Every structure is written in structure tokens, then in C-alpha cells.
Amino acid sequence: MVSVFWFRRDLRIKDHPALFQALASGDEILLVATADTLGARFSELSTIRQNSLRASWRELKKSLSGKLTILESPKDLVALAQSMGIRSVYVSSAFDSQGFKELAAIERDLQSSETKLIRGEGNYAVSPGRVRKSDGTPYRVYTPFFNEWVKLDPGTPIPEGNLSAAMPEVESSFNARLELSVGILAGEEYALKTLERFLDSRVDAYADMRNRADVGGTSHLSHALSHGEIHPRTILSRLGNGSGESVFRKEIAWREFYADVMWHNPETLTDYLNPKFAEMKYDFDEQIFAKWCSGQTGYPMVDAGMRQLLQDGWMHNRVRMIVASFLVKDLHFEWQHGAKWFEQNLTDFDPASNSHGWQWTAGCGTDASPYYRVFNPVMQGLKFDPNGDYVRKYIPELSHLTGANAHEPWEDPHGYSKGYPKRIVDHAEERNESLRRLEAIKTA
DNA sequence: TTTTGAGTTGTTCGA
DNA sequence: GTCGAACAACTCAAA
Numbered sequence: 001m002v003s004v005f006w007f008r009r010d011l012r013i014k015d016h017p018a019l020f021q022a023l024a025s026g027d028e029i030l031l032v033a034t035a036d037t038l039g040a041r042f043s044e045l046s047t048i049r050q051n052s053l054r055a056s057w058r059e060l061k062k063s064l065s066g067k068l069t070i071l072e073s074p075k076d077l078v079a080l081a082q083s084m085g086i087r088s089v090y091v092s093s094a095f096d097s098q099g100f101k102e103l104a105a106i107e108r109d110l111q112s113s114e115t116k117l118i119r120g121e122g123n124y125a126v127s128p129g130r131v132r133k134s135d136g137t138p139y140r141v142y143t144p145f146f147n148e149w150v151k152l153d154p155g156t157p158i159p160e161g162n163l164s165a166a167m168p169e170v171e172s173s174f175n176a177r178l179e180l181s182v183g184i185l186a187g188e189e190y191a192l193k194t195l196e197r198f199l200d201s202r203v204d205a206y207a208d209m210r211n212r213a214d215v216g217g218t219s220h221l222s223h224a225l226s227h228g229e230i231h232p233r234t235i236l237s238r239l240g241n242g243s244g245e246s247v248f249r250k251e252i253a254w255r256e257f258y259a260d261v262m263w264h265n266p267e268t269l270t271d272y273l274n275p276k277f278a279e280m281k282y283d284f285d286e287q288i289f290a291k292w293c294s295g296q297t298g299y300p301m302v303d304a305g306m307r308q309l310l311q312d313g314w315m316h317n318r319v320r321m322i323v324a325s326f327l328v329k330d331l332h333f334e335w336q337h338g339a340k341w342f343e344q345n346l347t348d349f350d351p352a353s354n355s356h357g358w359q360w361t362a363g364c365g366t367d368a369s370p371y372y373r374v375f376n377p378v379m380q381g382l383k384f385d386p387n388g389d390y391v392r393k394y395i396p397e398l399s400h401l402t403g404a405n406a407h408e409p410w411e412d413p414h415g416y417s418k419g420y421p422k423r424i425v426d427h428a429e430e431r432n433e434s435l436r437r438l439e440a441i442k443t444a
Numbered sequence: 445t446t447t448t449g450a451g452t453t454g455t456t457c458g459a
Numbered sequence: 460g461t462c463g464a465a466c467a468a469c470t471c472a473a474a
Contacts, residue, residue, distance in 0.1 A: 372465090
């Protein structure tokens, strides 16, 4: 009999419970990935994000001796199952609302060919839904969630499955054009190397340096986690109790907390967790939005972040909060506009972390930022890019300004001489406007 | 059962 | 220039 293993957000072969289960089933296993499974449709993603996915497939295919078939959409998988008389489709469980809706739909479609969908263990150290309060309800605040989460044993990494059961690839009309990803570093081996490099050189300073936009102080594992090139359990198994390691463990736990929140509140992928915020007054303007997207707001720290996203398909975590706060609190846009842009452009896009990160900033999420906490983009720049190096790296129009002066071009008589745009709004005014709008939805 | 204090990521204002 | 206070409402756990 022939069965399929369906790769989605789990593009690895080590510590892979669902793949192990498929390979141990006794069936011949056809290995399949589908392009439209990491958020928006593949064709709607930025070029850089498409190529990032191609790079991950390329490396996965290499580690599978070429035995990987890449299809365009899950519908193609259903058609394949029908034409080949596939017995079962094995897959990792999905917990985000996009993912589990997709699996449910495929499970239904596969019934026409009497093919079963078999869900294995997913890509979390502690699967969403497992951590509960003593009364059985889920947590809505991070710290108590973490205190319970950290007590649970994620188990030890499992061995690699026996790939001798894998079948050769089959013809696919979808051309993933993997050659376009040449030069992009990705894949499981690279993820494990990234982890080792982080543990060897940066984790000790992580607590202090992770917020510095001008320093590569973060783990750089978000892409690998997003594509499932590494299992979080593998990461946790390598962490001790140093201060940097403890702070980093908490970051892993944030990913799991947001996945848990989304599992219990699937509509919050696009809806307000706090429904009161749906009643607030918002603005929207295409041209203003285009300026935010392209990094032309006139606030250097915001623009540097947005240009980093376009150039690298990645943005420093601290800067994500700054640009998000600017869109939501200074421009008064609904957070969903920004979340969508991030989805299209971030190579490390994760549905739960993205939606709930945005909701936290907007003040409508779990453990929400207090309403009065509005980021000042200039002050944030001076604090987390004190020498202006980050800003100058992404904004050539500020290259003539030295040190921290790059954060305040309006203070320099030649600040705008290289064409940097003037500020599109006045931060102090818009901060007050934002507080007024929040005041209006306060419960009496 | 009720109360109390703390809770990822901040800024402004007045002394 | 530095420093403390003030800026909601709600969730959760411990007292």
C-alpha cells in the first residue's frame, strides 16, 4: 500500500514525530509538500518570502535524496490521493486557525477516495490546550501560563525515521523553481548550526542585547521555527539555566502561549480578542498605508524597520513593536492591515505570534499593553539604536548624519539634504488622539 | 470567600 | 539632567 506524508510547517526529518509514525507504518510513503500552506496563498507572498520557502524545500529535498514532490495546493494533494489510491495521508497536527481549518477541509475531501488523514504530534514542546488553570480553563495572562508550562516535560527529541520506505517523487505541474533560492541559507542542518552558534556566542548576552536593533543579539531561529526546520523541544533540550538561557526559554514559551490562545480563540487570527476594540474609531488611507509599508513615514526608526522587512524579509523584534505601535497608535489603523503586510513579507511568519503580537501592541490582546503605553519612535530609536547604525544601514538618505543625529534629521540644518521625507504626522498630537479614541470605548 | 498585589517590551510631567 | 508619580481595566494566584 502507498500512503503520503504531507509536509506543511514541519520541513525537517529529525525529531519529527508525525514523519516517524508514517515511515514506521509499513506502507510505502510518498513525500509531498504543498505551497499554499504557510499562511496566504503562495502567489500572494512577497518574492523574498517565496524564495525563502523554496530554499527550505530545496534543503528538505536534498536531505530526502530528491524524494520530495512539491504541489501547489492541498487540492492537488486530494487529486493525487484519488488517482493513486492512497491509503492514508499523515500530517503534523496544526493548531492555528488557518491550519486546522485546512486539515479539516482536506480530511473531508479525502473521504471521496476513502483516504484517511492521520494527525501526528505537532511542532510545540507542549501542545496547545495542554496547559490549563486548576479549574480547567485556559490562561489569558502570560506569566501564570509560563509558570505551569515550564513544569511540563516536553520529552526528549525522537530519532530520525527510516527513509527506506520513501518513494521516488512523482511528476508535478507546479514548478516550485527551487533554483531561485540559490544562495539563501535555510534548512534543518542550517537551523541546527544556527542554534549552536547562538548557544556558543550570543546566549549569555541575550538578556541585555536582544533588544538592540543595531546588534545581532537575537537567536535568528524564528525562520527555522516558522518553517518547522527545528522542533522547539530540540531547542529546549539544549538550554541550561544561565540568565540568557532563561530569558530565551521565556521567548520560546511566548510562541507556545500565543499558539495556546489561538487554539482556544481561533477567530482571533483576524478578530479582536477584546471585542470592545472593534467599536473604536479607526482611519484608513491607501497612500498613508503605502508610506508605512515602504518606509517613508519620516520617522527614522520606523522607516528603517519597514525597509529592513522589504530588503531582508525579516525585522528585529524590538523594531516590530515600534512600527506596529506607529501604525496603530500614530496612524490609527486597525492592526489587521499591519498583520497582513507582515504575513506577506516576513519569512518567519507565524499566524498565532503575528496576530497576537499585533493585538498586544494594539492593546486588544491578551495581557495587553496598558492603553497609555504608546511608543515614542524617536525615543525608542535613541534607546535601542544609540549610535544610529541601524537607521543608517537601511536609510541611505540619512547617511550624512553622524551618530544618534540620524534619529532626528529635523534637528540638523542639512538633515533633509539627501531627500529623506518629512514626518507625515506629529507624534505628540497623534498620541493624544489615540488616547482620546481609547477613552471613548472605555467601559463606564 | 474576599482581598490584595502583580502583571514582557513606556512616556510624560512636574518637582 | 534625574527622579517618582501617574496614567485603566482586567486576570490570576496567593494570602
